Amino acid sequence: xxxxxxxxxxxxxxxxxxxxxxxxxxxxxxxxxxxxxxxxxxxxxxxxxxxxxxxxxxxxxxxxxxxxxxxxxxxxxxxxxxxxxxxxxxxxxxxxxxxxxxxxxxxxxxxxxxxxxxxxxxxxxxxxxxxxxxxxxxxxxxxxxxxxxxxxxxxxxxxxxxxxxxxxxxxxxxxxxxxxxxxxxxxxxxxxxxxxxxxxxxxxxxxxxxxxxxxxxxxxxxxxxxxxxxxxxxxxxxxxxxxxxxxxxxxxxxxxxxxxxxxxxxxxxxxxxxxxxxxxxxxxxxxxxxxxxxxxxxxxxxxxxxxxxxxxxxxxxxxxxxxxxxxxxxxxxxxxx
Numbered sequence: 001x002x003x004x005x006x007x008x009x010x011x012x013x014x015x016x017x018x019x020x021x022x023x024x025x026x027x028x029x030x031x032x033x034x035x036x037x038x039x040x041x042x043x044x045x046x047x048x049x050x051x052x053x054x055x056x057x058x059x060x061x062x063x064x065x066x067x068x069x070x071x072x073x074x075x076x077x078x079x080x081x082x083x084x085x086x087x088x089x090x091x092x093x094x095x096x097x098x099x100x101x102x103x104x105x106x107x108x109x110x111x112x113x114x115x116x117x118x119x120x121x122x123x124x125x126x127x128x129x130x131x132x133x134x135x136x137x138x139x140x141x142x143x144x145x146x147x148x149x150x151x152x153x154x155x156x157x158x159x160x161x162x163x164x165x166x167x168x169x170x171x172x173x174x175x176x177x178x179x180x181x182x183x184x185x186x187x188x189x190x191x192x193x194x195x196x197x198x199x200x201x202x203x204x205x206x207x208x209x210x211x212x213x214x215x216x217x218x219x220x221x222x223x224x225x226x227x228x229x230x231x232x233x234x235x236x237x238x239x240x241x242x243x244x245x246x247x248x249x250x251x252x253x254x255x256x257x258x259x260x261x262x263x264x265x266x267x268x269x270x271x272x273x274x275x276x277x278x279x280x281x282x283x284x285x286x287x288x289x290x291x292x293x294x295x296x297x298x299x300x301x302x303x304x305x306x307x308x309x310x311x312x313x314x315x316x317x318x319x320x321x322x323x324x325x326x327x328x329x330x331x332x333x334x335x336x337x
Contacts, residue, residue: 003162004114006038006046007099008107014040015101016069018062020094021160022049023145027090029080030054034144034161041067054080054092062096072130073097073158075147095145097158106134110162117191117209119163126156166191166209167255167315168229172218172244174201177234177260180304182210188312195221196235219247227253228318230311232290234260242272249273249282255318256311258287260303 003019010017020037022029030050037047037055039062049055061076076094099107113120113136121141124134137159146159166189171178174196182192186207196202199214206212213221222231222244231254233244241259248257259269266288273283291306 001036001047002111002114003036003038003047004107004110008104008111010038010040011099011101011104011107014042016041016066017099018066019097019099020047020049020058020062021097021145022092023075023095023147024093025090026092029090029092037062039063039066041069049092049094054078058094058096065096065098069098069100070130071098071100071102073126095147103134110136114163117163117166119161119165121159121161123160124158126158127154164189165319167311167318168193168226169311170195170222170225170229170231171234172196172232172240173234173236173260174198175234175236176300177303177307179203180300181234181307182207184301184304184308185209185311188308189315190230190311193221193225198236219243222247222251225254228255230254230256230258230314232256232258232260232307232311238265242269245269245286246273246276246278249278249285252282256287256314257285258290260290260307261288263289 007017007019018039020039022031022033022035025031025033030052031048035047035049037045037049037059039045039059041063043059043063045059049058065074074096076096077091078094079091110122119140121137121139122134123137126147141159141161143159144161147156149156169185169190169192171181171192172195174194178194178196182194185192186209190209192210193213194202194206194210195213195215195218197214197216197218202212202214215221218240225231231244231248233241235241235244241261245257245259248254259265261269269286269288270283273286291303291310293306295302295306297303
């Protein structure tokens with residue numbers, strides 16, 4: 001969810017709103033830390049922190065705070081079992097921050113940054129629960145929400161991260177499955193470069209996370225693709241699919257190289273890629289068939305659903321691995337290793 005565009009809109013219409021953030025979770029909870037909602041004084045809202053009683057009670061509390069209109073920050077710790085009668089058994093710490101019309105221009109500025117689609121962080125000084133100043137930080141933090149207190153001054157520094165980290169996906173082919181896949185991935189954390197040589201195959205409107213590229217030399221675009229991008233070939237031509245896979249695998253820098261097809265197509269590609277000089281180690285990184293193979297339907301939307309699930313699983317695994325590697329490096333640096 002684009003948080004600041006909703007905040008700016010709410011402040012412009014009603015003069016106040018509440019930003020709800022899941023600060024921390026322990027055990028089983030409906031959403032993860034960093035989930036957010038924007039709530040208005042009449043209990044209207046954008047986003048979700050997981051639904052159910054936790055969300056219902058949080059909306060009621062946030063709406064009451066927004067209706068009062070006094071800028072400030074409050075934290076609430078909720079045990080889903082004892083406090084709400086839920087069966088999850090987890091615990092969540094919820095932050096409710098009220099913003100007033102005085103923050104409208106700041107909200108609009110952050111909304112413009114948010115529209116660029118990249119993560120960014122803000123910081124605000126909190127005195128006696130009330131925000132004094134909010135500005136853009138030079139460096140993006142890893143935590144979605146942190147609140148540290150200066151023991152000498154009693155002031156608190158609120159640091160928040162906004163904007164989702166999105167995986168670059170280079171999707172080759174605007175056929176039936178390609179069309180279904182961009183719709184399936186529309187609300188998910190992917191930035192899609194959608195490539196085909198046939199302009200008339202592209203639909204007019206596309207989701208906001210999709211960039212259409214019509215080119216007679218699609219393989220050349222892989223040279224400009226970022227490291228750790230996902231590459232997925234599903235063109236109208238098996239020869240072109242093979243060319244894309246060969247180029248992607250040889251670069252040895254992409255987190256996923258997949259090509260749509262059957263096990264028979266995979267076997268033929270293995271032989272052809274070896275004939276091109278690719279070794280077994282490189283070829284082993286090719287995924288074919290793609291998607292969740294338990295889905296047997298050949299309907300384009302069903303195939304796309306299976307691929308979307310698989311890509312999401314792989315993206316989360318890659319992110320977790322990178323985060324673990326970063327923590328390991330930080331530990332070594334902090335301990336002088």
